[in-house]
Amino acid sequence: MKEITITTNKISNMVNGHFHVWGWEVPLYLFLGGLTAGILIIASVMAFRKKKDSFALSSGKLSLWAPFILSLGMVSLFLDIKHKLFVWRFYTAFEITSPMSWGSWVLLMIYPLSFLLILATIRESYPGIFSFINKFLSFLKLDILFRKLTEFSEENYKIIAGITIPFAITLGIYTGILLSAFGSRPFWNSSMLGPLFLVSGLSSAVAMVILLSKEHKEKSLFTKVDIALLLTEGVFILLFLIGLATSSSQYKAALTLVTGGALTSSFWIFIVMFGLFIPALLEVLELKGRNINPKLAPVLVIAGGLFLRFIIVEAGQMNSWLPY
Amino acid sequence: MKKYGMVIDTKLCVGCGACVVACKTENDVPEGLHRDWIVEEVTGKFPNLHMEIRSERCNHCSDTPCVSSCPTGASHIKEGSNIVKVDPDKCTGCQACVVSCPYNARFVMPEGYVSKCTFCDHRVEKGESPACASVCPTHAIVFGDLNNPMSRVSRLLRARKFKTIIPEAGTEPNVYYLI
Known part of the structure; x- marks a missing residue:
């Protein structure tokens, strides 16, 4: 068993250097x-x-x-x-x-x-x-x-x-x-990202309609649609995380980035909490007749969609197959 | 078809860096960028420690994610061989290949196109070894055709224990390390 591994990189900074391309x-x-x-x-x-x-x-x-x-x-x-x-x-x-x-x-x-x-x-x-x-x-x-x-x-x-x-x-x-x-970046290497980004994009567009529409009927319909989309997005994120958790060690290591690692707070606060849970809750309350600023939920959804891309792109670049 | 590969003896490599300097000189690699580099790895628990020194570079993989991810065909496999190259005139600098390489072997040149180790194919065409192999003072780096059973690389791989780096990434690397 390897109790300790110390890797140093001589001459070049290409291996130990922070891999940040995008x-x-x-x-x-x-x-x-x-x-x-x-x-x-x-x-x-x-x-x-x-x-x-x-x-x-x-x-x-x-x-x-x-x-x-x-x-x-x-x-x-x-x-x-x-x-x-x-x-x-x-x-x-x-x-x-x-x-x-x-x-x-x-x-x-x-x-x-x-x-x-x-x-x-x-x-x-x-x-x-x-x-x-x-x-x-x-x-x-x-x-x-x-x-x-x-x-x-x-x-x-x-x-x-x-x-x-x-x-x-x-x-x-x-x-x-x-x-x-990109098979070389375990955090990204999940086909769940396709449907997840599609639903997220759709949800952001629906939020845009809620934000810009002047018709009550239209706002109400799209608010209902957005709740369904946010729930779907939540399920997709859960499936994405399960996929990483049940895969090989490289993927499990990638998962730790959002379960205790460097991006944990930003992932759960900006994507899950403020990007999904709170806007969905606000939209439900709004449909029930509570007096909430109607612009708040869609703005949070759009910001959440933006954070989703930023955090996932960053996470993929913080993790690779190389152990050093 | 030639299947070029490199066999690097970790028992002989002292990490002097001559391969890195030779590569930079031969290929005019700009300051701060490298087509090859040295990794020193210490494993174990004191006092039972093991040290390995490796000269690393592009693995000229048989399954090339860098080529399959390239949107323009700039990243390509040289005809008649397995040498992975980049055509600067087709490269947009989108860096899909840089991201796709599990070995982080690619980089962007100051001009904007992506560059990497070419196994010094301009020397190989003339029957010479790549610059890194030709200058290695301990003869730790051996280059040759893996398809030829009588080549030195093939004979070394038959005679010695070897490994490749992160074979689990699934790219079938063609740079072997004797251990």
Whole structure:
């Protein structure tokens, strides 16, 4: 039995040095990617609702946020990339084994789909923007094309939404698979991260609807949806932890990061307590008629989603197969 | 196909660091970055202690997570061999390969692309050994074709006890340590 192991590293700092490759840019990108996926799933699902008279935000206005939030995420990702002039190389190859390659191509599909989804409802949701774009494009003599594209999107609203849903789900899952595919980082190496990040992204998007909606009925419906999502997220986190706890020693060592190790308090306080439990409780109380600031729960959910990405990205980099 | 590997004798390695310096000189590795390094490991309970010194580098694994995680094909396996290389013109510096390597053998060059040990393939093409192996004063580092049963690396692995580092990571490393 090895009672003690002392490892020193001579000459280079590459082994004993703190392994920290990804900073704030990647977790922020993963959060914004998940949020975009959530927004597009909601906006697409709402295309299939029966009543046309309500839910102005989730069924119309919301989709406009998607390309902007995604672009912000892409900017964040771009800031992380070290060989910036070669960023176009993502689109000169499709590597079937690389989640990042899948992600790059899915992102490319998300943009046109979200634009078509926006056009499908822009006339009703943003009449001002619609007429402005029309006027602007008439200078360029492109207004006819714009109107035709809008009419096409309106006519094929449900088809576009139906195509968007699987792509948005792929985007949401990809933000987790990106990390879980790294077998060398035990904390990340769980396929639970895919569904966990998808549900978290969806929950953040639902929280955004609760935060921005002006309709009581819409807020109430989405609050109920959010409670279900937060509960699901809690179950997924539990399953993720069980997966680590019942695996081999490297994975058990990874688990100690959040069960007594360096990230324990931040994981349980910022993700579980303030990101899941308290907002779920506040939402239940709100539905029961208690007078609680309606912005508090959704803000906590969104912050919790952000913390989830930051803490998991950090944890994965604090643990590896090497014993030194 | 050649399956290049390295056999490093931990009984001969004194941790002088000549391999590290030779690599840096041969490959013009910038200050603060290293393609190979020395690990000294002491295990046991006093007074029964055991010390092992290892010269470590990329393991040019047979199952390469760095290649499969690369989104652009920059990380690749050199044709006709198992040498894992990076094409700087295809590398975006996303660092997926850096994260995927269980040996932490990769790093980002000041220019932004990822770099690592190449088994000095430019020397190997000329029939020479990698720089680290060629300068080792105790001849602890031996390089050769693992597919050739008569190569020195194959004969050493048949004759001596050996280990690889964290084989449980599942990457099938091709750098062996004689123990």
